[in-house]
Amino acid sequence: MAAWDAPPYPIRAAGATIPAFVGRAAETSAAEDAWASVRAGGRQVIFIGGEPGAGKSRLAAEIASAVYGQGAVVLLGTCSPEPGxxxxxxxxxxxxLLGGTRSGALAGCLPDSAAELLRLTPLVWRHRPELVAPAGDGGDYRRELFDAIAALLLAVGEERPVVCVLEDLHWAGQPTLQLLDHVAQRSARTASRLLVLCTHRTTAPDRSDDLTFAIADLYRLDGVRRLDLAGLSVEEVAQYLVAEGRLSARRAREYATVLRDQTGGNPFFLRELWRDLAGSDVFTGAGAGGLPTRAFGARAPVSVRDTLQRRLSRLVPGERAVTETAAVLGEGGEVLVLIRACATDPATVLAALDAAVRFGLLDG
Structure with a gap:
């Protein structure tokens, strides 16, 4: 039994109105394998990638919540698009970690170089009040700081498994990625009981080349995994409708195919569309016959339209026209038909399709 209580579960990861979690069986199984390795003394890093709304944060939260219930220390940090x-x-x-534990409880976990951690937070003083703040940022202090962070996580891991959830890593700068690389490599060389969950977007313009290269470098190491999230399947959409909409399995299957086509299986789009339909006057409830088919022709919810408008705004007018025409033709539309419909040269159409795929507007 550890001599100190773990910090409380991060409140941002425990929303009050969390929708039903469905699917992701393969990803959850991979996470369970990683957790078993961590409990046995290993270090695991999992990169969870996908388009906006793909459910990256939700999957990370499900994993973190499960292991927190098994005694892990769960810590959550987020990258910002603004300089921070x-x-x-x-x-x-x-x-x-330092603010959520009893004062002085982690004194034995802090390394000799703990004063370097004061560069990031004064909460170090809650556990080692005698420390003297290091000199300013002049000189090469980075290696000492990196070593101090890794040493603290490794020491805490000797008493309790540690899970660090790093959100929106596509916005991380080079210094943060270098620190991640250092922690991953340092913790691989010793018993660590450390799990790092990293969420990131894989579509332009948010996709980060720096992160892509960092993942490629780390992927060579043992214990580093990638989970790239695709859209939910028709069966998984049906599971969502049963769990969230309280529909019967038969009726959920009837609607799942159409909803999958309209949302591409994107969990955010699915949730918003279902909420909009369930709250509209065309929804009469499962007990009274469920959702009329004509509801599927309704206009998309404002939240979905705003999200799509933001993505479309990244295209130049010619690319947008091709993308909108492709959307009208629907999934499985022939490229030759699209070229004729756009009345432009094939190279322009193909370039526009490439741009739409990069921005997550069309499947590749």
Whole structure:
């Protein structure tokens, strides 16, 4: 039994109105394998990628919640698109760890170089009040700081398994990615009981070349996995309608195919469309016959339209026209038919399709 209580579960990862979680069986199984390795003393890093709304954060939260119930320390840090605190996600994790435990409880876990951690948070003083803040940022302090962070996580892991959830890593700067690389490599060389869950977008313009290269470098190491999330299947959409909409299995299957076509299986689009339909006057409830078929012709919810409009705004007018025409033709539309419908040269159409795929508007 550890001598100190784990910090509380991060409140941002425990929303009050969490929709039903369905599907992701293969991804969940991979996470369970990783957790078994961590409990046995290993280090695991899982990169969870996908388009916006694919359910990356939700999958990470499901994994983190499950292991928290098994005694893990769960820490959550988020990257921001705006310039912020250096090493922001790691700084947030440290603040939760040092601020969420009893004063002095982690004194024995802090390394000799613990003063370097004061560069990220003053909460170090709650556990080692005698430390003197290091000199300013002049000189090469980065290696000492990186070593101190890794040493703290490894020491905590000796008493309780540690899970660091790093959200929106596509917005991380080079310093944060270098720190992640250092922690991953350092913890691979010793018993660590550390699980790092990293969520990131894989579609332009949010996709980060720096992160792509960092993942490629780390993927060579043992214990580093990639989980790239596709859209939910028709069967998984039906499971969602049963769990969230309280529909019968038969009626859920009737609607699942259409909803899958309209949302591409994107969990965010599915949730928003279902909420809009369930709250409209065309929805009469499962007990009274369920959702009329004509409801599927309704206009998309404002939240979905705004999201799609933001993606479409990234295209130049010619690319947008081709994408909108492709959407009208629907899934499985022939490229030759699209070229004739657009009345333009094939190279222009193909280039526009490539752009739409990059921005997550069309499947490749």
């Amino acid at each position: 605190v250096p090493y922001q996600p790691f700084a947030e994790c440290l603040e939760q």
